[in-house]
Amino acid sequence: MSFPLTTRYQKRMTLLQFWLTIVFGATEIGFIASGIATWYCETDLPAVLAWTVGASVVSGLILVLLLRRKVE
Numbered sequence: 001m002s003f004p005l006t007t008r009y010q011k012r013m014t015l016l017q018f019w020l021t022i023v024f025g026a027t028e029i030g031f032i033a034s035g036i037a038t039w040y041c042e043t044d045l046p047a048v049l050a051w052t053v054g055a056s057v058v059s060g061l062i063l064v065l066l067l068r069r070k071v072e
Helices: 002-040 045-071
Strands: none
Touching: 002 045
């Protein structure tokens, strides 16, 4: 009985770690992109936001594609 519970717990923790890695990795890359975009687009707030959100989404998708094989 304890083996299936442990295995299920380990799977849940692995998935949680996977999604936390994606979220924090994409957020960090978004912060870096916002810093770079602020340097180049000092007065254009929509452009900075677009760079930030775009970089976060693209990096999140790339991380999912790269790490998904490792989880399965």
